[in-house]
Amino acid sequence: MTTGTDITAMAAAGVRTPAPRAGTVPESVPRDLSGNGTGNGDEFGTGSETEAGSGSGSGSGNESGSVATAAPEAGAPGRGAAAALKAVRALKAVFVRTVAVLALIALWEVAPRAGLVDATFLPPISEVAVAWWELAGDGQLAEHTQASLTRSLGGFGIAVVVAVPLGLLIGWYRPVAKVLGPLLEVFRNTAALALLPVFVLLLGIGETSKVSIVVYACVWPILLNTISAVGNADPTLVRLARSMDLSTPRLFQKVILPASVPAVFTGVRLAGAVSILVLVAAEMIGAKAGLGYLVNASQFNFAIPQMYAGIITISAIGVAFNQLLVTVERRLSLWRVPASS
Amino acid sequence: MAKIVIEGVRKSFGGFTALDGIDLEIRSGEFLVVVGPSGCGKSTLLDLLGGLSRPTGGRILLDGKPVTGPGLDRGIVFQQYALLPWRTAQGNVEFGLEATGVPRRQRGARAREFLDLVGLSGFEDRHPHELSGGMRQRVAIARALAYDPDVLLMDEPFAALDAQTRESLQDELRRIWQSTGKTVVFITHGIEEAVYLGQRVAVMTSRPGRIKEVVPVSFGECDALLGEALRSSPEFARFRHEIWTLLHDEVARARQLEKEAVAA
Numbered sequence: 001m002t003t004g005t006d007i008t009a010m011a012a013a014g015v016r017t018p019a020p021r022a023g024t025v026p027e028s029v030p031r032d033l034s035g036n037g038t039g040n041g042d043e044f045g046t047g048s049e050t051e052a053g054s055g056s057g058s059g060s061g062n063e064s065g066s067v068a069t070a071a072p073e074a075g076a077p078g079r080g081a082a083a084a085l086k087a088v089r090a091l092k093a094v095f096v097r098t099v100a101v102l103a104l105i106a107l108w109e110v111a112p113r114a115g116l117v118d119a120t121f122l123p124p125i126s127e128v129a130v131a132w133w134e135l136a137g138d139g140q141l142a143e144h145t146q147a148s149l150t151r152s153l154g155g156f157g158i159a160v161v162v163a164v165p166l167g168l169l170i171g172w173y174r175p176v177a178k179v180l181g182p183l184l185e186v187f188r189n190t191a192a193l194a195l196l197p198v199f200v201l202l203l204g205i206g207e208t209s210k211v212s213i214v215v216y217a218c219v220w221p222i223l224l225n226t227i228s229a230v231g232n233a234d235p236t237l238v239r240l241a242r243s244m245d246l247s248t249p250r251l252f253q254k255v256i257l258p259a260s261v262p263a264v265f266t267g268v269r270l271a272g273a274v275s276i277l278v279l280v281a282a283e284m285i286g287a288k289a290g291l292g293y294l295v296n297a298s299q300f301n302f303a304i305p306q307m308y309a310g311i312i313t314i315s316a317i318g319v320a321f322n323q324l325l326v327t328v329e330r331r332l333s334l335w336r337v338p339a340s341s
Numbered sequence: 342m343a344k345i346v347i348e349g350v351r352k353s354f355g356g357f358t359a360l361d362g363i364d365l366e367i368r369s370g371e372f373l374v375v376v377g378p379s380g381c382g383k384s385t386l387l388d389l390l391g392g393l394s395r396p397t398g399g400r401i402l403l404d405g406k407p408v409t410g411p412g413l414d415r416g417i418v419f420q421q422y423a424l425l426p427w428r429t430a431q432g433n434v435e436f437g438l439e440a441t442g443v444p445r446r447q448r449g450a451r452a453r454e455f456l457d458l459v460g461l462s463g464f465e466d467r468h469p470h471e472l473s474g475g476m477r478q479r480v481a482i483a484r485a486l487a488y489d490p491d492v493l494l495m496d497e498p499f500a501a502l503d504a505q506t507r508e509s510l511q512d513e514l515r516r517i518w519q520s521t522g523k524t525v526v527f528i529t530h531g532i533e534e535a536v537y538l539g540q541r542v543a544v545m546t547s548r549p550g551r552i553k554e555v556v557p558v559s560f561g562e563c564d565a566l567l568g569e570a571l572r573s574s575p576e577f578a579r580f581r582h583e584i585w586t587l588l589h590d591e592v593a594r595a596r597q598l599e600k601e602a603v604a605a
């Protein structure tokens with residue numbers, strides 16, 4: 001079973017593709033995989049034909065946070081050299097992580113000034129910064145940001161609340177998952193934005209259709225990741241719980257749920273990126289507020305620096321949101337076997 | 342009195358017969374070791390005893406009643422450890438205690454006690470991925486011991502350990518068995534281990550798995566001996582040779598069967 005949103009959408013939203021994982025718990029060799037599906041139905045087990053080891057779209061996203069760990073310690077006397085070395089290493093880490101962004105900023109400043117690109121269409125970043133400052137000063141930026149965040153966080157939140165329990169349920173009942181699988185694939189692979197006209201048709205052009213399209217787009221990555229997380233729960237652990245005569249709700253609470261958390265959260269993180277991606281596009285089509293509207297309207301009025309200010313704000317929000325979710329995800333996945341070992 | 346009675350048990354997966362015509366009685370408080378070539382159905386047999394799957398034919402009685410499912414009267418040490426990776430060593434041992442309904446306040450102390458027993462004090466807060474294979478196996482053993490089942494079903498529990506640790510845990514297990522009177526069914530590949538631990542050693546045939554012979558192991562006046570003293574006794578060597586001979590033919594046959602299966 002493949003999970004996660006499609007790669008291009010993730011790349012567009014600035015999310016790294018999660019590293020493929022061999023399986024949740026590499027050292028456990030799954031046995032007794034036949035389950036009830038073969039038809040003799042004589043096992044006490046869940047009958048889950050678990051494909052343990054099928055790479056679910058769940059990496060813990062090792063892309064950030066290495067800086068914090070390199071903070072120099074308060075050096076005891078005689079440890080000065082070591083502390084200095086650590087400081088140098090920390091600086092180096094900061095440099096590595098920022099150099100590309102700094103280079104982009106420098107290029108953005110220099111290229112228009114040097115006449116390499118048309119400054120009318122790509123004004124130097126300093127001008128964009130000034131425009132951004134003005135927008136922030138007169139409250140416009142706050143207004144649009146608030147409008148966008150309300151929609152995308154609202155839709156995202158609804159999607160999480162709906163899709164996680166639903167995914168757990170579907171994942172638990174393997175036959176249901178099997179029947180629904182192809183349908184879910186179809187929905188997942190139907191670009192949410194292609195359905196925007198349908199949403200507008202049904203729900204009008206107001207807030208409802210915008211939040212709905214965010215909900216729609218966010219549901220799939222969460223739902224699919226959750227379903228596969230439940231399906232991929234280590235069969236040995238399920239057998240362990242069975243051997244202790246755990247009731248099904250207890251089995252769910254103590255084994256399936258904790259085992260699924262990392263993969264579920266990977267879905268949540270993908271949905272976070274998708275929520276912003278989809279919303280901005282939706283706001284460009286029919287809205288009177290929001291960052292997507294700001295970008296679109298600025299372009300329309302030929303207020304190019306303002307347009308770029310809007311774009312930068314969107315990408316900053318995207319990066320911050322993703323960073324937040326990555327941090328939470330990392331917290332929840334600490335027990336995972338490190339990918340390298 | 343027979344604790345476990347296995348009567349004409351057969352187990353097949355689809356068309357493949359893994360176990361056939363298993364008859365075996367295990368006395369209450371007995372230490373029975375099962376040896377057999379890889380793939381002969383030892384783990385399958387243990388699953389049946391644990392109630393994790395049902396026999397295709399025949400029946401299994403526990404205390405005179407047919408086994409219809411798993412129960413906390415039987416503790417399984419799985420061949421693949423089966424540790425919860427999100428729980429610490431301590432938390433994994435407590436998992437068994439939670440299932441049996443030991444009050445929360447007692448769980449911590451009890452778990453620490455059994456981790457100490459398997460030589461893991463100081464590692465309580467480690468997660469499984471921070472432990473070596475042998476340590477993980479010991480956590481699994483501590484978990485099964487801690488919730489105090491009548492019957493211990495152990496699937497090659499010492500396979501991943503180094504010789505020293507293995508021998509000390511063998512002594513520990515013998516001591517626990519002697520002091521608690523638990524019934525133990527112990528699966529192993531190791532002939533020495535079988536002779537050292539077992540009161541009886543059941544040797545299985547390969548494909549389909551049958552009980553070839555049950556060898557009673559007793560050392561007469563040497564029975565009180567431990568460790569090297571026992572291992573180097575002539576009696577020990579005699580039993581080892583006897584079981585080795587029984588197994589030897591089976592292992593050869595199993596290899597042959599595997600080759601034929603691949604060629605076919």
Ligand SMILES: Nc1ncnc2c1ncn2[C@@H]1O[C@H](COP(=O)(O)OP(=O)(O)OP(=O)(O)O)[C@@H](O)[C@H]1O
Nearest residue numbers: 031032033034354359378379380381382383384385
């Ligand atoms: N769920 C299953 N479905 C199909 N075949 C199975 C299943 N479980 C076990 N088998 C088969 O039954 C046979 C016995 O397997 P089992 O795991 O009991 O062997 P074993 O004696 O424990 O081997 P080892 O010593 O290597 O652990 C094997 O040939 C295996 O392929």
Ligand SMILES: [Mg+2]
Nearest residue numbers: 383384420496
């Ligand atoms: Mg086995």
